[in-house]
Structures are given as structure tokens and as C-alpha cells.
Amino acid sequence: MPFFKYLDYKFYFDKIVFKDSLFIVVSGSHAYGWNTENSDLDLVRVFYPTVRQALSVMFRCKNNHFKDKFNNKIVDCTEYPIQNFISLLSKGNGNVLDNLFQSSNNELCIIRQDKEVKELQKIVIDELHDGFRKHFLGYDMSLKKDLSNESRLEKYGMNKLLLSRYRLLQEGIILCEHKEVVYNLLKQMEYIDTKYCEDLLNSYIESRKFYRYKNCIVEIEELRQKLESLQLPKYSGLPYCLDTWLIDKYIAMK
Known part of the structure; x- marks a missing residue:
């Protein structure tokens, strides 16, 4: 697990599920470079829901957002099921793009599946639109x-x-x-x-x-x-490539 300097790991073990996480990173002002003593701590977690949660109409897993407090600091956490994260990424959402690449930074990343993160990063850079x-x-x-x-x-x-x-x-x-x-x-x-x-x-x-x-x-x-x-390509294979990557991951999990 990468070194993490902002908070005690105990907070995460108590509050956030590590299991099935693609990554958990610090985002916001700490990542952008203008954090102060009064800055909240923004966390983003991307995780693999179960097959039922991923596919079911009735029990489909949704984004989750919560706030907590630790050592007198506000902790603001957003959690994305992987399919929602992939959907936003395929559409060109810059926020989740940042999160994906923040997960390579050991000063910001709490946990990551290194191989999968690198695969996604390569797909995105190869298929920018x-x-x-x-x-x-x-x-x-x-x-x-x-x-x-x-x-x-x-x-x-x-x-x-x-x-x-x-x-x-x-x-x-x-x-x-x-x-x-x-x-x-x-x-x-x-x-x-x-x-x-x-x-x-x-x-x-x-x-x-x-x-x-x-x-x-x-x-x-x-x-x-x-x-x-400036301009990037109007069309790319990003949605298809990301969708294929995700399907392959779930097939491998079975």
C-alpha cells in the first residue's frame, strides 16, 4: 500500500471498504496544489460492484457521497461503481480523468490495483477525443x-x-x-x-x-x-475500448 501522509489509515479501515476497490485517491485542493490548513480532504473511490449490482435494474449500484470528520478535518468522499466511472470517462469528463491519473501518485493514492489502473490510463491516452x-x-x-x-x-x-x-x-x-x-x-x-x-x-x-x-x-x-x-479528435474508440475492458474484467471475475 502506498505511503499516505494526510490521515491515519485507521480512518479508512473504519469508514471505507477497501475490498473490490480499483483505487482510492485524494482529490480536490490537495491534488491541485492549493490546499491550506483549513482545506477539506476530498476522497474518491472507484470500486467493482457485484455482477447483480452492475446489471440489475432493481438493485443497480449508484454513486455514493458522504461526509465525515477525522482529527477535526472534514472528509468528503465520493464513491463510483466502476461502470459509472467508465461511462463518465468515455464521455470526456475531466474530473474522473484527473482521478484516474491521481491514482498513479503515491502521495495521493491510498490503494490501487496497479495493473488495471495502467491499462485504463493507456486506453484513455490512446483514444483521447x-x-x-x-x-x-x-x-x-x-x-x-x-x-x-x-x-x-x-x-x-x-x-x-x-x-x-x-x-x-x-x-x-x-x-x-x-x-x-x-x-x-x-x-x-x-x-x-x-x-x-x-x-x-x-x-x-x-x-x-x-x-x-x-x-x-x-x-x-x-x-x-x-x-x-486547439482540437482533439471528434470521434475515438474510447467508449468501445473502455466497455470491452470492463466486460473482460467481469468475465475474469467469474
């Missing part, structure tokens, strides 16, 4: 609207919303240009040169004032224009 790029653009547009919404601004703050826009757009650009999944904001800076992103990130982590919001917004819009100008 434009749905991923559109996901990043769509999510960014939602965050852009949040910047004009007082309740959302109050909840998340200007800095975090702008950091999220930087991260999404840069991840999309790197995916299109390099065919790599880079979800961490600091690592993205190794690929894309920005003038204001690092200062914004440091000001957020250090809880200090930031004065260049207008510059950030201009720079972010330039990143958006660049991502809009």
Missing part, C-alpha cells in the same frame, strides 16, 4: 459565471475561482498539445508560462492580499482563447 477539451471549456465557463455571482464569490472567494480557471484551461491545453494529464497547478507551470498565476497561488496559500485580479482575468481569457483554438 474532443469531449475532454469541451469539458474543460464548459467547466471554465461555469466558473466565469460564478465570478459574477455574489453568493458563489462569498463561498469560494475570488482567488480560488481564478485558480480553478487557470488550472482547468491549462490542463486542457497540455492535454491537447502533449497528450498528458497534468492536474496539479504547479506542475502545469512547467509547461505553460504565465505572469500572474504563481503569485495568485502563493497569495491564496499564504492568505495575503492580491492586487492583480484584472491582469489574471486577461491572462485567463487568453488561455481560454488558446484552448478554443
Whole structure:
């Protein structure tokens, strides 16, 4: 089991079922690179339901979400049955794409089936399609609207919303240009040169004032224009390849 630095393993043995998990990872701010002492801990678990749970109309296994507390820290856990995770991945969902590649990071991964994770990662990179790029653009547009919404601004703050826009757009650009999944904001800076992103990130982590919001917004819009100008294949064999992979796994389990 990989080393995990955020919480005591006992929490997971008490609260989360390890059996039949494809992986359990830390996501959210800890993965993106802007976690602070006050950050919640976001966990994602992908697991294999039983054949009945996977196929039954009456007892089909659904996504599960729960919150708990450990060492005065909020733990927010989302669990995906493998078929739901595969479905989202095949459609180009960037969130589950991040989760899949976070599972390769030993500082974020609690448990994983290494062979299966590598197989899925290879399938996705070999069969990338434009749905991923559109996901990043769509999510960014939602965050852009949040910047004009007082309740959302109050909840998340200007800095975090702008950091999220930087991260999404840069991840999309790197995916299109390099065919790599880079979800961490600091690592993205190794690929894309920005003038204001690092200062914004440091000001957020250090809880200090930031004065260049207008510059950030201009720079972010330039990143958006660049991502809009790029393209991945409109169609790919990703849905078929993922579906075939999943069927083979269940046949092997019998």
C-alpha cells in the first residue's frame, strides 16, 4: 500500500471498504496544489460492484457521497461503481480523468490495483477525443459565471475561482498539445508560462492580499482563447475500448 501522509489509515479501515476497490485517491485542493490548513480532504473511490449490482435494474449500484470528520478535518468522499466511472470517462469528463491519473501518485493514492489502473490510463491516452477539451471549456465557463455571482464569490472567494480557471484551461491545453494529464497547478507551470498565476497561488496559500485580479482575468481569457483554438479528435474508440475492458474484467471475475 502506498505511503499516505494526510490521515491515519485507521480512518479508512473504519469508514471505507477497501475490498473490490480499483483505487482510492485524494482529490480536490490537495491534488491541485492549493490546499491550506483549513482545506477539506476530498476522497474518491472507484470500486467493482457485484455482477447483480452492475446489471440489475432493481438493485443497480449508484454513486455514493458522504461526509465525515477525522482529527477535526472534514472528509468528503465520493464513491463510483466502476461502470459509472467508465461511462463518465468515455464521455470526456475531466474530473474522473484527473482521478484516474491521481491514482498513479503515491502521495495521493491510498490503494490501487496497479495493473488495471495502467491499462485504463493507456486506453484513455490512446483514444483521447474532443469531449475532454469541451469539458474543460464548459467547466471554465461555469466558473466565469460564478465570478459574477455574489453568493458563489462569498463561498469560494475570488482567488480560488481564478485558480480553478487557470488550472482547468491549462490542463486542457497540455492535454491537447502533449497528450498528458497534468492536474496539479504547479506542475502545469512547467509547461505553460504565465505572469500572474504563481503569485495568485502563493497569495491564496499564504492568505495575503492580491492586487492583480484584472491582469489574471486577461491572462485567463487568453488561455481560454488558446484552448478554443486547439482540437482533439471528434470521434475515438474510447467508449468501445473502455466497455470491452470492463466486460473482460467481469468475465475474469467469474
